[in-house]
Amino acid sequence: MKNKNNSHFTQEWELYEKGKDYNYSVNLYENVNTFERFYRGEQWDNVQSNGLPTPVFNIFRRIISYFVSSIMQTSVRLRYRQSSNSERQSDAVKKLNSIADARWERCKMNDLLANALTDAAISGDAVAYTYWDPDIKTGQAFKGDFVTALIDNTSVFFGDPNSKEVQKQPYILIARRETVVSLVAQARANGIAESEIKKILPDSDLDTLSGDMAKNELEGTKCISLIKLWKDESGRVLYRKSVKNAVIKQTTDTRLTLYPVAFFNWSTVKNSWHGTPAGVGLIENQRFINKGYAMVMKHLMDTAFSKIVYDSTLLDGWSDRVGEAIAVNGPVENAAKVLPSGTMQAGMLEFLRMAVADTKEFMGATDAALGNVAPNNTSAILALQSASAVPLENVKRNMYQFVEDIGLIWLDFMLSCYDDKRIVALGEGGSESFSLSQLKGELFDCRVDVGGASYWSEISALNTLDSLLRLGRISTVQYLERIPEGIIPEKEKLIEEIRAAESAQKGETE
DSSP, X not given: OBOTTSOBXXXXXXXXXXXXXXXXXXXXXXXXXXXXXXXXXXXXTTOOOTTOOOOOOOXXXXXXXXXXXXXXXXXXXXXXXXXXXXXXXXXXHHHXXXXXXXXXXXXXXXXXXXXXXXXXXXXXXXXXXXXXXXXEEOSSSOEEEEEEEEEOXXXXXXXXXXXXXXXXXXXXXXXXXXXXXXXXXXXHHTTOOHHHHTTOOOGGGTTTOOSOOOHXXXXXXXXXXXXXXXXXXXXXXXXXXXXXXXXXXXXXXOOOSSOSEEEEESEEETTEEEEEOTTTTTHHHHHHHHHHHHHHHHHHHHHSSOEEEEOTTTOSOOOOOTTOOOOOSSOSTTSEEEEOOOOOOHHHHHHHHHHHHHHHHHHTOOHHHHTOSOOSOHHHHHHHHHHHTGGGHHHHHHHHHHHHHHHHHHHHHHHHHOOTTXXXXXXXXXXXXXXXXXXXXXXXXXXXXXXXXXXXXXXXXXXXXXXHHHTTSSOHHHHHHHSOTTSSTTHHHHHHHHHHHHHHHHHHHO
């Protein structure tokens, strides 16, 4: 395959074009763009309003935000396990868990998971890519560490798009947009020949320019860069980076044994790694609701106020000034008349409310789940909210597997890229030198520890403490020490004052 300059495309670019063809065949790009616009509130694009108002009642965003918040109420953290249970190995696992806790905080994984759920709900898939960042400083003598970031599902291409098995893919391709200046600098740092570097051009100029562009012409311009990951016969992951006409980094051994890519679907689709978004089936409902309210608004603006009609043969004009006399050249009785305001069919508003309520109910976002009910019976509300969260269990399981996959990738990075002299950060805030070479032959597993919903856990804890205090099973100080944070201001100062008062009372008694 050749372009207009008679230069061959890179292998990665040919695979990129092949991957785009598959995405077009499943209508991925159009669907993702549509769902993104609706989520942002741009719901009247490509719709002829014909003079109607264009209100947006964004049920789409409301439901997805509820889904994400509901799932993120539970706390999540990684935990590693080993097949054997010797004391030495148990200590090593504790260190690995501590390192994972530190990286979890550094990579802001809670925020990443919330964004991943939003991505999956809008586009159908959430994809995380873990890479080695050499610019991270981890100590005086060591630089670089692994970082996990989200990438769009439209920028990832599997060698076998009909399979969801990431580690069995013949290759994985990742597309990014980077500045041409940055790519040129990377190519030079990697020892690429200048004749190849001249082929790194902005996307719009690839077929028209010779490559002899001045640096100031390249400033701010971008082009698509492609990362190809594949495995050799021994199972090691190899890496190569290129653009359309040139290689940026030649084939490199990453030393990894797992593809550093993890994903999950909001709802799975047979024979495709792409999933189904949460909003499928919601788009037309959202459009109907917006148009229905727009017509109601238009009707009210046109007919809400009474109008006056008058006989122009009797009156030269009409004035709305209060108390002003109007001259009539003829009989007064038929000179003018007030037309009452128009009435709208009451069933229209009722049907719109039913459309909103039924849409939320069928999506699993009921009024009880969203908190739009009077708290007259707390137990009943909690039961309804728990029942409404059941449809999200599949999404939760998908997300937990996603986190476990990321944990195994992190472990692969630690065992492959950390040397024995490296000083690692630990979860409790400290750091130490930790040898990982002794663990490279061991079998590890990763699981997700899931905590209870934080809000309702606090309520349950508070109710239990209230009962113990009321029954006299605990003291006031014990109660205050165990109460959830943020309930009572200056809690520590209050505890000190109570203890001081108790000590003073005890001294007087003695």
